[in-house]
Amino acid sequence: MSKIKVAELFYSIQGEGRYMGVPSVFLRTFGCNFKCAGFGMPRGKLSREVEDIASRVHYYNKYEELPLVSTGCDSYASWDPRFKDLSPMLESDAIVDRIMQILPNGQWQDEHLVITGGEPLLGWQRAYQDLLDHPSMQSLKEITFETNGTQELSEDFKNYLVEWQAKLKDREVTFSVSAKLPVSGESWEEAIRPDIVCRYQDVGHTYLKFVVANGEDVNDALQAVQEYRSAGFTGSVYLMPVGGVENVYNMNNRTVATLAMKHGLRYSDRLQVPLFKNEWGT
Numbered sequence: 505m506s507k508i509k510v511a512e513l514f515y516s517i518q519g520e521g522r523y524m525g526v527p528s529v530f531l532r533t534f535g536c537n538f539k540c541a542g543f544g545m546p547r548g549k550l551s552r553e554v555e556d557i558a559s560r561v562h563y564y565n566k567y568e569e570l571p572l573v574s575t576g577c578d579s580y581a582s583w584d585p586r587f588k589d590l591s592p593m594l595e596s597d598a599i600v601d602r603i604m605q606i607l608p609n610g611q612w613q614d615e616h617l618v619i620t621g622g623e624p625l626l627g628w629q630r631a632y633q634d635l636l637d638h639p640s641m642q643s644l645k646e647i648t649f650e651t652n653g654t655q656e657l658s659e660d661f662k663n664y665l666v667e668w669q670a671k672l673k674d675r676e677v678t679f680s681v682s683a684k685l686p687v688s689g690e691s692w693e694e695a696i697r698p699d700i701v702c703r704y705q706d707v708g709h710t711y712l713k714f715v716v717a718n719g720e721d722v723n724d725a726l727q728a729v730q731e732y733r734s735a736g737f738t739g740s741v742y743l744m745p746v747g748g749v750e751n752v753y754n755m756n757n758r759t760v761a762t763l764a765m766k767h768g769l770r771y772s773d774r775l776q777v778p779l780f781k782n783e784w785g786t
């Protein structure tokens with residue numbers, strides 16, 4: 505039976521993108537190919553906020569005890585190897601048991617499954633098939649992969665997802681692609697991969713979601729959109745404010761909403777910040 509290294513598994517409301525407001529189970533897998541230490545920092549500077557937390561890692565026994573950060577990646581413990589012991593390797597049966605426990609009626613109804621990270625397409629594509637084939641998962645209809653858009657889908661997984669959707673009416677797979685702009689601190693060449701993202705469109709509904717703080721970031725987003733469109737990307741584009749903590753989010757959300765309107769792009773909130781202060785497990 506396949507195993508997945510699970511950073512978090514919780515039930516909440518989807519706060520971002522196409523399914524904003526939908527009750528959702530979040531499966532956060534461990535591992536990412538990026539660090540995104542530039543978020544919330546002046547251009548060219550990288551956050552070191554997590555270094556202090558990592559130096560005290562043995563004080564923390566579970567995710568809920570970890571501090572929130574206002575700069576860098578807000579889900580740092582889901583990929584930083586220094587926090588790896590907080591994320592157990594779980595067999596798909598154990599993951600499904602836990603999902604059934606946290607669903608309000610002990611079975612899938614109108615809830616949707618979010619497979620997030622870290623970067624969820626990095627290493628677990630084979631294991632997701634075992635998970636979704638479990639008898640208790642058969643009434644699930646909607647899945648979103650929250651990806652940074654740099655990981656190819658294997659042929660096997662592509663075929664599997666196409667067949668999974670065909671098996672039941674109204675089933676749909678979505679790729680919510682949060683492509684990383686220079687504001688993240690990652691390089692353009694590695695982060696903006698229209699060739700890969702366009703192939704997600706062969707499998708499911710695919711949209712782009714750019715995390716931005718100001719007009720300079722939005723200009724980067726517009727340039728990236730041009731590259732995606734030239735490669736054949738046809739989906740929607742969202743702008744979402746930087747801000748994993750409330751004060752940063754509050755500084756940015758109105759500016760970003762205004763910039764989204766100005767450029768005819770969609771605005772995505774991050775409802776988990778005003779509703780739940782973006783605490784772990786929300």
Ligand code: SF4
Nearest residue numbers: 536538539540577622
């Ligand atoms: S891609 Fe996502 S999970 Fe990975 S470091 Fe960047 S923000 Fe964090």
